[in-house]
Amino acid sequence: MSLSNSNTHKFSLLKHLRCPECGLVHNAAEINTVCNNEDCRSTLFAEYDLPQVLNPEQFLAGRPANMWRYHEFLPVINPDNIVTLGEGFTPILPLANLKAEAGDNEVFWKDESGNPTGSFKARGIGMAVSKAKELGIKHIVTPTAGNAGGALAAYCARAGIKASVYIPQLTPKVFKDECRLYGADLVEVDGNIADCGKLANDDAVQNGWFQVSTLKEPYRLEGKKTMGYELAEQFNWQLPDVIFYPTGGGTGLIGIWKAFNEMEQLGWIGKERPRMVAVQSTSCDGIVSAFHGGQSRSEFKDSGFTIANGLRVPKPYADKQILNVLYQSKGNAIAIDDADMNDAVKHIAAKEGMLIAPEGAALWVAFKKLKAQGWIKADECVLLLNTGSGYKYLENID
Template identity: 60%
Template sequence: MSEKKKTKSLFTHLVCLKCGKIYDPLTTHTVCEDENCKGILSSQYDLKKNQLKPEELKNRKASLWRYKEFLPVFNEENIVTLGEGFTPILQLHNLGVHLKGKKVLLKDESNNPTGSFKARGLSVAVSKAKELGVNTFVIPTAGNAGGALAAYAARSKSKAYIFMPKLTPAAFKIEAKLLGAQVTEVDGNISDCGKIANQLANENGWFDVSTLKEPYRLEGKKTMGYEIAEQLEWNVPDIIFYPTGGGTGIIGIWKAFNELEELGWIGRKRPRMVAVQSDSCNGIYTAFHEKKEHATYIDNGFTVANGLRVPKPYADSVILQVLRESNGNSVSVSDPDILIALHELTAGEGLLVSPEGAALWHAYKVLNQTGWIKEGETVLLLNTGSGYKYFDNITAP
């Protein structure tokens, strides 16, 4: 590995968030190998050795790889990129009484390659896998993650096997196939897809990049937190609303803020995190309000927000921990309310967001009406993708 091509990554090791076992960063890993644990593995960095100053970022490309010191890829030759990251933060202006006394921002992840935030996680996961010699991937997906994996696999000359529910909008299936992936439709939900993907991964030696069942998609998602802080001049909002299916982003953003405080780039203030779910699959919402440590499996079938149909997130306990540490909240939203919110954002602000993103606007209105959101607070809605892929699910009013 030449010094010329070596990044200044401060990545040192992986640690299990459940039992604390440490893992070598130079070999492939999925989850904790202890059969009684199977916890999530988290990337750790020697941040005390950091010499980068935040003002130096201004001279770097507008990409998530501007934070390469705090990402797990050692050799720049292994970075697989399509220009992902550094998506805009826009202020909402035209939605009347709901905005009175509040500053409401929307970070628009639809500007990423393949039109969603999934590009972040898959760019980092595929890059690290390439560094470790992996060239065949498998993933269960509700749509966007499959398209992102297909794109980064194509870019890295790797093979992608994708399993998605039959009820997934056609645009996602066409996208993944055009990008060269082998797509299999499953008569069921993403959990059913996951069981098949896991079985075939074990049988064929494919690398499973399921949500939080490998360590590095989380690192890509955490860059949303780095960007939010940088774009707000090293401040954080008072509240962040996040559409929560698998929940990688909500965990990643929280991880980012902890790292940024350790770096001395932000202070101790943290946003209150709000997990927004569909009534179809609202296990996190139910567990949060019932003060439980784990979510139960809930699947009430189809939702227009395909990405929210995750009956039981693998990281349920970690998501709930973040919500409670942040003094956050959770809201469950019906499909009719999602569609009303989507129409308000499109016609009112010119933003054709994903149904998952639209759910945030309805959740914001609910909590604003109750007084949970205070006068003068800054709120950020994190729209995870483009509405253009969802025309099978959404219609004009």
């Protein structure tokens, strides 16, 4: 298929939703959550009628520098339904004063802190709210560890959709304040995000609200995958050798991998893939344990508070998909404790002029540990994906 066919005038080339586990196809024109197969209940993946595009630079020329530049491969059919605050196309930053500590590796940050509401959650939530608007949804609910709640509140305010956010009481105050300022109904829960999720689900079922819990609807994944398209474009279609990703719910890890597969079909990249590294907190390291145990699913693990609020996810809903990416990429998984994250936040700020989230700082520690072990090889190009701004976490930092 080429760009000369009748698909070229379509804003989106969305075909349908498919379950990656059982293969069941779902109608994308209807409201969907997870797979309808009761024996499966997997998250759903959007599939597109992908053309062969041999010149991505020409294809993308003149498009706005935001995540909607890839709109043919995103799920919103009518551009009038896009709810945007300018999310996406965040910078790739090489190390400056930490270069000596990186040794013989080129190391880059993809810094998501400049997104609306200060994190990568703007991508997934922006996409989910846009599609919800297109589907006529009037009230959205989510559990959150922090950033997703603020993003949902902001994008729902922009869209004129009601938002309800369920958040752990131990979450820093700034996350709660922004939800209230954006007009969301905020429910504080004495527990972790799993507890928030249970209460949010109960209230959503009772009141007929739509849930956008991590990977329990199809479209947050589509927003997060744009990070994969962007970094490929920013690296001139030559992917880095290793990508470190902070893994709570894991939407971005799965989404980036999905983007790579789509870009191969488009002809934009080859078959080579980065080794993907999932970085967790020692407080919630179920994926790390499952990966090193060769398991297909993770166990529930929650040892309490971590300064990286976004990593306190005791058991990701899409744990099987996360682990599949790690296995397929010949990747790795590693857990970092709060003390090391805390030190890394301060060290990176003082050396690089970047006040990043503890989740992002954990990646620098993980890189140094795996390099010391010899798993990172000489001259490999490494990308660290910082997910958000450290300003929101100041009360967590010693």
